[in-house]
Amino acid sequence: MNRGFCLLAQNNKDTNYIRQAYALALSLHKYNTGQRISLITNDIVPKEWQSVFDQIIPIPWTDSAEDSDWKIENRWKVYHASPYDETIVLEADMLITQDITHWWDELSKHDLFFVSNVKTYRNETVDSRFYRKTFDANNLPNLYSALHYFKKGNTAKEFYILLEIIVNNWELFYTRYAKEEYQKWCSIDVCAAIASKILGNEKEITNPNSFITFTHMKTRLQKWKNIPNNWTSVLGQYFRDDGTLLLGNYVQTNVLHYVEDNFLKDSVIEKLK
Amino acid sequence: MSQGVFLFAQNNHTIDYIKQSIFCAKKIKKHLGLPVALATDNVEYLEKHFPFYKKYIDHVIPLEWKECKQIKTFFDGSMSKRELEWRNHERPEVYNLTPFDETLVMDTDFIIGNDILKNAFGTSEEFLIFRDIKDLNYDRPGINIFDYVSDKSVDMYWATVFYFKKTPSMKLFFDLIAHIKDNWKFYRIIHQIPTIKFRNDFAFSIAIHMLNGHQRTSWPKSLPGNLWFTTDSDILIKTEDEKYTFLLGKKDWVGHYTLSSIKEANIHIMNKFSLDRAIDEVLSDE
Numbered sequence: 199m200n201r202g203f204c205l206l207a208q209n210n211k212d213t214n215y216i217r218q219a220y221a222l223a224l225s226l227h228k229y230n231t232g233q234r235i236s237l238i239t240n241d242i243v244p245k246e247w248q249s250v251f252d253q254i255i256p257i258p259w260t261d262s263a264e265d266s267d268w269k270i271e272n273r274w275k276v277y278h279a280s281p282y283d284e285t286i287v288l289e290a291d292m293l294i295t296q297d298i299t300h301w302w303d304e305l306s307k308h309d310l311f312f313v314s315n316v317k318t319y320r321n322e323t324v325d326s327r328f329y330r331k332t333f334d335a336n337n338l339p340n341l342y343s344a345l346h347y348f349k350k351g352n353t354a355k356e357f358y359i360l361l362e363i364i365v366n367n368w369e370l371f372y373t374r375y376a377k378e379e380y381q382k383w384c385s386i387d388v389c390a391a392i393a394s395k396i397l398g399n400e401k402e403i404t405n406p407n408s409f410i411t412f413t414h415m416k417t418r419l420q421k422w423k424n425i426p427n428n429w430t431s432v433l434g435q436y437f438r439d440d441g442t443l444l445l446g447n448y449v450q451t452n453v454l455h456y457v458e459d460n461f462l463k464d465s466v467i468e469k470l471k
Numbered sequence: 472m473s474q475g476v477f478l479f480a481q482n483n484h485t486i487d488y489i490k491q492s493i494f495c496a497k498k499i500k501k502h503l504g505l506p507v508a509l510a511t512d513n514v515e516y517l518e519k520h521f522p523f524y525k526k527y528i529d530h531v532i533p534l535e536w537k538e539c540k541q542i543k544t545f546f547d548g549s550m551s552k553r554e555l556e557w558r559n560h561e562r563p564e565v566y567n568l569t570p571f572d573e574t575l576v577m578d579t580d581f582i583i584g585n586d587i588l589k590n591a592f593g594t595s596e597e598f599l600i601f602r603d604i605k606d607l608n609y610d611r612p613g614i615n616i617f618d619y620v621s622d623k624s625v626d627m628y629w630a631t632v633f634y635f636k637k638t639p640s641m642k643l644f645f646d647l648i649a650h651i652k653d654n655w656k657f658y659r660i661i662h663q664i665p666t667i668k669f670r671n672d673f674a675f676s677i678a679i680h681m682l683n684g685h686q687r688t689s690w691p692k693s694l695p696g697n698l699w700f701t702t703d704s705d706i707l708i709k710t711e712d713e714k715y716t717f718l719l720g721k722k723d724w725v726g727h728y729t730l731s732s733i734k735e736a737n738i739h740i741m742n743k744f745s746l747d748r749a750i751d752e753v754l755s756d757e
Binding site: 320322420421422423 | 622663685686
């Protein structure tokens, strides 16, 4: 069984996601030896960045997100594009801060696995439901697609085929499964949660007590009383020479979903090289 | 292994911490039955005004008197306040000063009302301290309770009362606190602490975080029991043996209070003025 990471990245007018994917790949290689990473994109990848990727794969079929800013319309294609038997899917705006190779043994017990609890930068379990109102109001599984795993086979295939249908008809499905606290945009987390609810597989594809998690840097999740617009404006960010990353005096040991692109300064990338 | 309780008492012009220490030691003797060491920069005052002190204090450790430029606002209920010197810089020295192998250190305004803290001694733990505290006033949830040193910074621990063994790792811990104290301007900026005043709770919390490798771990464990507290906006109005009756300041209603009592508890009474008045009554028959 070959295993690898897949990153789907498409630049938009504001953010260079290819650069983020490059930094993520650098961080994966820095702390995890012998890992394969594939980048799925139709964008041009600078030559000097290409070597960190095992493969650079075009987005299958047509680009469904051509006219979209958020570009989530292609996410369901990861299953079909992945060259691996077992795949960990990561969003581009993440960094790895430790060796996670042992995750494979845990994840391979599942056909499909989504994170359903996330951490603050202080490594506290997030309890804010600010961004998850529609999940609670509609009793949807609390899935985070930013970090998930699949093993190629009927179970994952069935899930992704349904996810494709939901993403392409999200308003119809939202009206049926997420009508309370209705979100007026297509969210891959909500779509994945609806797919899980329809298939009735929540217990098989997630575990809120799992050690497989990530640090989610959305500001309202951080247990702060004074909420800033951007976490990068209020927390010190320090990269030690030994590669340790500290945010606000806390060493980061989880996968870091930094969310804000201005965190990824050139100096951070230099440290990761 | 010798065991005992250590108190610091350094008076300013108004607050008589030495008197508090006599009352505190009296309660320690009653409930914990342990020897008490008192470090003070005014032994003469102790001997002159409290000639009976040896009933409660077993070791007196003289401290050098130092000029203090640190000023703190002390409230006496929500309507009265004074700006006074705040001498709290000696606490990191407790490792070198204590005559005991195992020491329970406490503020003189922390009043013992039961024997539960005896269970801190004789375990394998080198250091025990409270992370969670309990406000006697349930009417103001969240007020004056800090989960963190500052909104964006590290977990808050309370140096009001703590236990330690004399070990090399605890020496390192107290040396680190002394370093943080000596470089307070730096550490308070790094930890986004608005006040310029040095506070032992903050220094202890930062030192714990640093020794944990800048991460959350299960160290240190909590002292047994609860750390109850009343703020200096509350007023202690009556003491009856182990029962303390307070007027508790109402949130958003300055000058309005709720009558409340607590019995046989270990409680931190932050209003020094009302504690002083209550102690006068209790010590009047000495």
